[in-house]
Amino acid sequence: MIVAQAIAFADNGIPRQVDPSKVQEQSPNPSSLIQFYQGIFRLVSLGNFSYALSQLNSTGIIHVPSQIQFIYTRFNSLLSNAASQLQQVNSSINQATFLLQEGNPEQANSTVYQAYYQLSQANVTITQLQQAAPQMESSFGIPSGQLQNQVSQLELLAANYKSVLDALSSRISNLIIALQTDRAFSTKISLNSSETQVYLGNNITLYGKLATSRNIPLSNKTVQILSSSLGIKQYTKTDSKGYFQLSIQIPYIYDNNTIFTASFIPSIDDANVYLASFANISIRLLYYKPAISLEVSGPGLPGSTLHVNGSYSLTNYTSMQIDLTAFGLKQTLHADKGFFSTLLHIPLNIQDGNYTIFASSNAYGLIAPASATSQIAVRRLDANVTFASSSLVFGGQTLEISGIAFASNGTPLSGSLITAVFANIASQSVVKSDGSFVIHLSIPLFSPSGEVKISLLPAQPWVEQFNASKNITAISPLAVISPIVILLVLIIMHLRRAAPLKRIEEHLPQYETKKKEGEISEVLASYLLILNKLAQKGLRIKSSETLREYLQRVTKAYPDFAEDFSSITRIVEDEIYGFGASEDDKHLANLLAGKLISMMEK
8 A cells, every 4th residue: 555655656756857847747657546546445345444544644645736636635535534434334333233232222223323324424425436536537547447446345335334224223123113012021130159259269150040121030041251351251051940150260360359240142033032131240359469679779870789678578478589670681589588689780881861670579379479669860970170271371382281080979080081182182191099180282383272172081980071171372482473573674674764864864965075985876966966955945854754755745845846856766765775776767867866956946
């Protein structure tokens, strides 16, 4: 059934390497679909309604194109309704039969009428289903007539139920008429016991009488004796005076009480003559009830040992085998003088949780089984680890981490492995006997700041693992040296820039002499000549002023000088800050100097 659904569903698969939105919807495979429905109809015909309905509820997993979805859904809905209605008819038939056997023809008759109504509803649904079958066949490409033939099975089942109801109704009517015309009689049955209480294994005699409601004894009739709790079901015959008697051995079933039922259910020949009757009697069951006590002590730690003590109490019985089960293991003990004890080892790899220790004794004749339980909580202890280290460390140094590791009960975690990790560098140490530890961790030279992670792997299986972390500020030597280097470079650049300007300012009055002595380059000499002329016009260069700043001030005062003075300033900057002015620039500087001086003298 499930395979048929899977096939029908799989046949709707979208081809690989195709855009799903462009794939045309496909209907389920016709042969797979008819196999599925054949299975459903077969289940209903066999009376397995619940399983058939569960299979119908799973039809939603079969993909059906939207344009025929209504046809598919309506057919399945009609089939589901028909199966449910036939299930109700079957249930009503069984109930009416039982009521008739119990001698209640009036209620049985009412149940039969209810079944007729349910059957009429089922017939209407089956007719609708038969009408929907051709459209279902054409929509899904199922060969014509195949689904219609399957629906015919439900018509046959409904017809069979009709025949059963007719026969049952006839029996009930005949019985009611017979009762009304004194051709049928109610019966009464009594049930007694030789003992009101009995030890297990002993025999008990049950006896009684079967007669009509007018006290006419019924001879040679079958009486059933039943005890559901003891699993007893036996039969006996009434004698010529309607009496019956049956000796029964009580099995070793350790219930406090049991109820025996004597019932007279008319046979086919007596069905229209007598009504059924029933009688009950309660018998107390006797046996010995021992008691087991159980006491467990010790730490609930993995790998530890528990002390188990217990007792078995029963008068005159001081020795008994005791089965003890704990942590998936079983051991057998002997209660000597009513007491037993043992040691239980808790497995090392056990999970934390609550566990049950179960002690039991087997039944032995009149001695009932006994049992006792005790709960033990298995919990690993927490690891208490404290550690200290410097919060500031330089790259390339060794970080020392020291601390202590104890279990929460104060036990030193000696032999446990401590691991420290920083910047993917790990170092390990072992906890000493006093619980102390020291880890030396090498800090990478250019490591950034981050967390140093500490983990403890306990050597003691009854202790939880431990993890912690601490933030460490790591200072790289490069981080210290770089600012100093940058500062020195800035100072040097400032000095390089300021020195020539200072020298220019100092040499302004004596530029001719210096030029002759060769202390100043030809480019600077030309520039100094211009500066001297500008100074005479009130635009002296300042010692705190760069060449560019001075250029802006001169350009603002003498716009006509802007282009030429900018060019000679560039040449001077190459001379001072670069690799020296080229020969062409030197020649250009002389020309520009002459031009600017000539313009200023006008």
